[in-house]
Amino acid sequence: MPNEYGPRTPYAFLCQDATVEGMRASLQYLKERYPNVKSVTYIIPDDGSVPYLQKLFTARASELGLKVSGVTKWAMTTQDYTPVITEALSSKPDSLAFANGWPQATGSMLRVAREMGFKGPVFGGNYDDAYQIREIAGKENSTDFFIHNLDLDSPEMTPMIKEVTKRVKAKYGDMNGMYIMGFFPWYELKQVFEAANTIDPTAVKTAWENMKSIDTLYGPGKMGGLKTYGINHTVCHPCPIVSLTNGEVKWVKWVDVYSP
Amino acid sequence: MTPETAVQTVANTLMLSAMYILVALGFALLMNILGILNFAHAAIYMMGGYICFELITLAGVNHWAALLIAAVSVGLLGFFIERFFFRPFLKNMNNIVIITLALIVILEATVNVTVGSFIRRIPSFVPGAFRFGNVSLSGDRIAAFVIGSLLLLAAFLFIRKTRTGMQMLAIAQDPEAAELQGIHTRRIFALTTAIGCALAGVSGSLMGAVLSLSPFMGDYMLVKAIEIVILAGIGSIGGVLIGGLILGALDASLPLFIGGSATDLIGLCIVIVLLLFRPQGLFGHEA
Amino acid sequence: MTARRSPNSKRKEAKKLLAALAVVVLLCLLPFSTTSPYYLHTFIITFIYVISAASLRTILLSGQISIAHGAFMGVGAYASAILAKELDWSPWLTMPIGGILAMAFGATTGYPLTRVRAIYFSMVSLFLGLAIVALMGVLQGITGGDIGMIDIPPLSTIAIRGLPAVDFGASKVPSYYFFLILTFVVLLILYRIEHSHVGMSWKAIAQSYMVASSVGVNESGQRLLAFAVGCFFAGIAGAGYAHYNMVLTRSSFGFLPSINLLIYVLVGGAGSFIGPVVGTAVLVIVPEVFRSLKAFVPFVFGGIMLFVVFFMRQGIAGLFKQLSVKLSGTGEKEMPSRAA
Numbered sequence: 001m002p003n004e005y006g007p008r009t010p011y012a013f014l015c016q017d018a019t020v021e022g023m024r025a026s027l028q029y030l031k032e033r034y035p036n037v038k039s040v041t042y043i044i045p046d047d048g049s050v051p052y053l054q055k056l057f058t059a060r061a062s063e064l065g066l067k068v069s070g071v072t073k074w075a076m077t078t079q080d081y082t083p084v085i086t087e088a089l090s091s092k093p094d095s096l097a098f099a100n101g102w103p104q105a106t107g108s109m110l111r112v113a114r115e116m117g118f119k120g121p122v123f124g125g126n127y128d129d130a131y132q133i134r135e136i137a138g139k140e141n142s143t144d145f146f147i148h149n150l151d152l153d154s155p156e157m158t159p160m161i162k163e164v165t166k167r168v169k170a171k172y173g174d175m176n177g178m179y180i181m182g183f184f185p186w187y188e189l190k191q192v193f194e195a196a197n198t199i200d201p202t203a204v205k206t207a208w209e210n211m212k213s214i215d216t217l218y219g220p221g222k223m224g225g226l227k228t229y230g231i232n233h234t235v236c237h238p239c240p241i242v243s244l245t246n247g248e249v250k251w252v253k254w255v256d257v258y259s260p
Numbered sequence: 261m262t263p264e265t266a267v268q269t270v271a272n273t274l275m276l277s278a279m280y281i282l283v284a285l286g287f288a289l290l291m292n293i294l295g296i297l298n299f300a301h302a303a304i305y306m307m308g309g310y311i312c313f314e315l316i317t318l319a320g321v322n323h324w325a326a327l328l329i330a331a332v333s334v335g336l337l338g339f340f341i342e343r344f345f346f347r348p349f350l351k352n353m354n355n356i357v358i359i360t361l362a363l364i365v366i367l368e369a370t371v372n373v374t375v376g377s378f379i380r381r382i383p384s385f386v387p388g389a390f391r392f393g394n395v396s397l398s399g400d401r402i403a404a405f406v407i408g409s410l411l412l413l414a415a416f417l418f419i420r421k422t423r424t425g426m427q428m429l430a431i432a433q434d435p436e437a438a439e440l441q442g443i444h445t446r447r448i449f450a451l452t453t454a455i456g457c458a459l460a461g462v463s464g465s466l467m468g469a470v471l472s473l474s475p476f477m478g479d480y481m482l483v484k485a486i487e488i489v490i491l492a493g494i495g496s497i498g499g500v501l502i503g504g505l506i507l508g509a510l511d512a513s514l515p516l517f518i519g520g521s522a523t524d525l526i527g528l529c530i531v532i533v534l535l536l537f538r539p540q541g542l543f544g545h546e547a
Numbered sequence: 548m549t550a551r552r553s554p555n556s557k558r559k560e561a562k563k564l565l566a567a568l569a570v571v572v573l574l575c576l577l578p579f580s581t582t583s584p585y586y587l588h589t590f591i592i593t594f595i596y597v598i599s600a601a602s603l604r605t606i607l608l609s610g611q612i613s614i615a616h617g618a619f620m621g622v623g624a625y626a627s628a629i630l631a632k633e634l635d636w637s638p639w640l641t642m643p644i645g646g647i648l649a650m651a652f653g654a655t656t657g658y659p660l661t662r663v664r665a666i667y668f669s670m671v672s673l674f675l676g677l678a679i680v681a682l683m684g685v686l687q688g689i690t691g692g693d694i695g696m697i698d699i700p701p702l703s704t705i706a707i708r709g710l711p712a713v714d715f716g717a718s719k720v721p722s723y724y725f726f727l728i729l730t731f732v733v734l735l736i737l738y739r740i741e742h743s744h745v746g747m748s749w750k751a752i753a754q755s756y757m758v759a760s761s762v763g764v765n766e767s768g769q770r771l772l773a774f775a776v777g778c779f780f781a782g783i784a785g786a787g788y789a790h791y792n793m794v795l796t797r798s799s800f801g802f803l804p805s806i807n808l809l810i811y812v813l814v815g816g817a818g819s820f821i822g823p824v825v826g827t828a829v830l831v832i833v834p835e836v837f838r839s840l841k842a843f844v845p846f847v848f849g850g851i852m853l854f855v856v857f858f859m860r861q862g863i864a865g866l867f868k869q870l871s872v873k874l875s876g877t878g879e880k881e882m883p884s885r886a887a
Binding site for chain 2: 682
């Protein structure tokens with residue numbers, strides 16, 4: 001959000017895939033996996049970020065040749081999502097995109113959409129747990145759905161993730177995506193400090209801006225983000241995509257995303 | 261708006277109204293008969309849902325049996341609450357408010373620390389969805405609609421036609437006079453609370469399948485229930501039907517015209533304006 | 548009935564004032580014994596909510612139980628924050644303006660609300676509070692919606708020639724003293740209002756609005772006045788919170804905070820003036836002490852509520868009264884005040 005990250009905050013760096021990157025990756029994958037999809041409706045909670053996200057979504061969609069057939073806002077206090085989906089489907093889109101929200105919202109909306117007979121692809125917002133979504137939507141409705149999230153058991157996780165998983169399980173006996181996300185910035189900071197050879201903030205900032213590439217837990221990354229955010233402090237790296245197909249949680253792939 | 265969307269919206273209105281009325285019934289009972297604003301209704305509604313969930317998933321009990329058991333369990337909890345938390349304080353409404361608030365805080369915290377705040381859902385009572393022409397309705401919502409309507413009718417007939425029901429009406433009018441007539445007020449109080457809680461349990465179980473389960477699921481549903489009861493007017497069970505339809509219509513149609521927080525704002529403003537025109541509620545008695 | 552004061556009640560009042568000053572002096576010494584920002588922060592938040600709770604009790608005095616008080620705190624908070632941030636006005640100016648705007652808003656919305664009474668009033672006030680919060684969401688362009696509003700300027704530095712500058716951004720100590728003094732002044736004002744002619748009319752309305760009307764009290768006008776006055780101080784508290792916290796989200800002013808304020812007043816004892824003060828202090832500080840219990844803190848909160856209801860019929864302040872009557876050995880010389 002412009003408040004938190006942009007030209008006004010020169011010392012802020014976006015080191016992980018956030019809402020915008022996840023959305024870019026998801027749209028890219030949507031086009032790749034479902035090439036017949038021509039239009040998408042964006043369903044987003046009305047939490048103050050709507051104009052900002054809507055602009056970025058529309059820009060990205062047109063880049064990929066997709067038409068945004070509608071933007072549906074819903075109130076944060078919504079209990080039953082049927083009217084929201086009714087409104088979203090009234091413009092007859094080929095696919096649906098959910099933004100932000102939480103597993104209960106995403107799952108409920110997926111369920112309602114499928115129960116209303118919508119067969120097209122649906123993708124979720126940021127990092128919601130696919131298992132929770134499956135439970136809330138019901139197995140029979142959990143199909144042709146994908147979301148920007150990790151599947152820690154998949155063999156296609158990067159060596160770094162596997163290593164972190166191994167160590168966390170050994171030390172704490174428990175594992176979930178939070179451990180990965182918590183470690184993410186530290187891994188990058190280490191490389192940045194080494195490149196700058198100091199921990200002086202201004203020197204570090206300059207060094208980070210000028211790094212040609214930086215390794216991340218998800219794979220190799222590079223700096224970007226000048227056009228999207230107004231400042232090139234974004235580390236762009238592959239984004240994980242997980243799908244729900246016929247009621248099963250399946251790892252899909254890493255989608256490499258670059259924010260210009 | 262296409263005709264198709266319009267018809268679907270009418271269907272959505274009916275379904276949504278039924279859901280809201282289902283949640284509001286138990287609350288309305290306590291409000292009308294005992295004059296108690298039972299904030300704990302939200303927590304009891306939620307607990308009914310969780311009990312049903314655990315019975316179905318852990319013990320493999322049949323859905324409808326689990327619903328019944330959950331309703332009876334929270335009904336018994338209602339007896340307990342009435343005896344120890346309501347009875348000593350019926351003379352002082354401020355204290356009852358504090359008690360119901362304390363109960364909701366404690367009950368929700370209990371579920372939060374024991375079962376955890378991961379969102380779950382009760383497996384469908386009536387799986388799948390059904391299409392009638394261009395309108396689709398999910399099986400669970402149809403079940404909620406049918407059960408909600410039956411319970412509303414049953415509550416209405418019970419209060420008007422049965423002896424116990426009429427005793428409840430008498431107590432609602434004037435508890436002291438009712439006692440002088442030989443009505444066992446204490447027993448009726450206990451029974452009313454138990455029935456109210458059981459109704460909350462039924463609605464929690466059904467809503468847990470239609471929507472989802474979380475320790476705080478009752479909070480905003482409680483606001484809807486309060487809106488319906490106040491709109492209907494204290495003292496009117498039948499008014500709950502109209503109040504529910506109004507609220508259901510607002511919540512089902514406003515998102516189609518204007519999305520986001522504005523739906524909340526407009527819906528609430530309409531309710532407030534209606535109340536300003538009829539300060540005692542649509543069907544309530546003059547204060 | 549005029550508020551004539553007998554010599555005995557004057558003495559009682561002097562005693563109360565002395566006790567209050569003693570407490571204030573004690574509180575003034577706190578920053579010398581600890582500079583931990585955490586303790587200071589807890590007390591500052593307590594002060595802010597004391598102002599809110601005390602002004603809620605002012606509304607309660609007229610027999611109206613309002614569940615919109617948190618929302619009016621929000622009105623004052625956002626008004627002051629927006630004026631200070633977007634128009635660059637000094638927060639010293641925007642704080643009272645925030646209070647005035649909250650009062651104006653309260654008067655406008657309170658006017659139609661005088662038509663409804665008792666529980667209908669409370670519930671309509673609940674809906675009003677929710678509508679105000681929804682409005683904050685709709686106006687997300689200026690309020691930031693649920694994402695929140697950041698970069699709100701703190702109270703500007705006081706630089707008087709010859710004295711060291713008082714910088715509110717540097718440490719919490721200046722804010723602590725500011726809110727301590729503000730709370731004391733507000734409580735003084737509310738006390739005077741309550742014991743004035745106007746306050747008497749309010750209490751009369753609370754007891755029986757029909758009888759009060761029959762002796763010439765303008766029932767709806769006075770109720771509106773009580774509501775507006777309460778909203779003014781809620782706005783002040785909210786604005787203070789905005790400039791202290793420097794970040795605002797609308798969830799701080801919704802259903803739950805309004806209910807919390809009501810709980811603070813009722814648990815502290817709605818019948819006495821220091822009720823809301825005591826109630827707020829206990830219900831803010833004690834759960835904070837037990838913060839390490841994390842998810843179990845609500846049990847502490849709920850537990851205190853149940854304990855007070857079961858063992859202290861008049862709230863915590865009522866317990867003080869009973870104790871002071873017992874200790875002084877004499878009965879009350881004035882007419883006992885009726886609980887709300």
